[in-house]
Amino acid sequence: MIRPSANKRARLGTAALTAALVLTAAGCSAKAGGGSEDKQAEGGVKTGKGVTATGIRLGALTDMTGVYASLGKSVTQAQQLWIKQTNDAGGICGRRLELTVRDHGYDPQKALAGYTELEPEVLGFAQFIGSPFVAAVKDRIDGQDKGLVIPQAWSASLLGSASIRTVGATYDIETVNAIGYLLDQKRIASGDKIGHVYFEGDYGENSLTGSKHAAKEAGLTVVEQKIKPTDNDMSAQVAALKQAGVKAVVISAGPKQAASLVGVAAAGGWNVPVVGNNSAFAPQLLATPAGAALQKDYYVAASTLPIGSTAAGPAALAAAYKAAYPDAGLDNGVVAGYTAAAVYGEALKKACADKDLTREGVGKALLTLKAYDSGFGITHDFSDPKAPSTRQSVIMKPDEQTPGGLKVIKEAAVTPAAQSYTPPG
Structure with missing residues (x-):
């Protein structure tokens, strides 16, 4: 099933976005302290943790010093840009927003400590990088905390949570679509072997589930290579996959691992196509x-147009981001961060209209977003916590002439294998 073109959808959702993006960007400092119990504020709006009569405080658990440092910085700065724009436009529900950031460096202990520190003081989290870390506190979030978390993590293990809601296809579905692209291009065919290099843990293993499904549907064989986030040299993995005779490789790891794999293969004269998940570049x-x-x-x-797209939404965001951070580079972390914050903002606006800015009220408000289009190429449905917000993926290729380094080579679509696939629950 292929939905309307990305350009058409982008035009539909761009007017409001473009109006917001023309605002100048700077930091914000309004403090929105936490409260431990629900209370009735001015105007009859019910409030709770992280919300006062004048402010809304959100948290961000990011990686600025670990394996995803470059993306973590972009995600965070994009969210700070969104907050400044929102505050300049009058805030939400008569309140100014604040983003409180903690860097966990992709370290599980620091991630847990950061969550424990911020959880009592914020309404929820507009950012939480790292599927394994989000999964580690999932029971706390669902059982007692109930603050809405929009992670920069797309593991299917997070589906089913009323409070943890991903923006985009899960890793397994994304991987099925990526392999489907190679099949459509006749780069691989039934009977071939494909390699899969993947991080141990939630992210990589969920992606592996997707590649196994795609392989079963297409008559392929998967040759596995599990690695750790600290493994940066892919020489051994390339040698093993080459010896196994694979015709293509999937990589579900970080940017460094992807560069090493592709670089080592090229240096050795091994020319096979490689496809990666959204965080592998x-x-x-x-x-x-x-x-x-x-x-x-x-x-x-990925489940979004890249920042270098000429569509109105990405182009406007790129201009505003460069104005706010003239020394920063562009990458898809900018889009991921901005869209996550914008989704959170839509839920806050609906919760305000419902006069319930408690954690439970914001979670319920998100369920009403059944056709949300932020202008970045894909429409999302958040009405069912058990389902990803989309099954579509955009396929991109690195290009040094394109801002952000990625150009679209196939617009948003879902392969038949991804459409029929049921994520593990």
């Missing part, structure tokens, strides 16, 4: 020795 890679190889035969799947 950063534009900084194009300035490394692997840059040329990445532009030759590497592809990335």
Whole structure:
């Protein structure tokens, strides 16, 4: 099933976005302290933790010093931009917003400590990088905390939670779509072997589930290579996959691992297509020795148009982001961060209209967003916590001439194998 074109959807949702993006960008400092019990505020709006009569405080648990440092910085700055724009436009429900940030460096202990520290003081989290870390506190979030969390993590294990809601296809569905692209392009065919290099833990193993489903549907065989986030040299993995005779490789890891895999393969004269999940690329890679190889035969799947797209939404965001952070580079973390914050904002607006800015009220408000289009190429449905907000993926290819380093080579679509797939629950 293929939905209307990305350009058409982007035009539908762009007017409000473009109006917001013309606002200047700077920091914000209004404090929105936490409250431990629900209470009735001025105007009859019910409030609770993280909300006062004048402010709304959100949290961000990011990675600025670990394996996803470059993306974490972009996600955070994009969300700070959104908050400044929102405050300049009058805030939400007569309140100014604040984003309180903690860097966990992709360390599980720091991630848990950061969540424990901020949870009592914020309404919820507009950012939480790392599927394993979100999964580690899932029971707390669902059982007692109930603050809405929009993670920069797309593991299917997070589905079913009323409070943890991803924006985009889960890793398994994204992987099915990525393999489907190679099949459509006749780069692989029934009977072939494909390799899959993946991080141990939630992210990589959920992606592996997707590749196994795609393989079963298409008559492929998956050759697995599990790695750790601290493994940066993919020489051994390339050697093993080459010896196994695979015709293509899926990588579900970080940008460094993707660059190493593609670079090592090219240096050894092994020319096979490589597809990666949305977090397996950063534009900084194009300035490394692997840059040329990445532009030759590497592809990335994601549930959004890239920041370098000429569609109105991404173009307006890119201009506003560069105005706010002139020394910062552009990457897809900008889009991921901004869209997550914008989704949170829509839930807050609906909760305000319902006169319930408690954690439970915001969670209920999100369920009403059944056709949300922020202008970035895909319409999302948040009405069912058990389902991803979309099954569509955009396929992109690295390109040093495109701002942000990725150009679209296939607009948003869902393959038949991804449409029929049921994520593990």
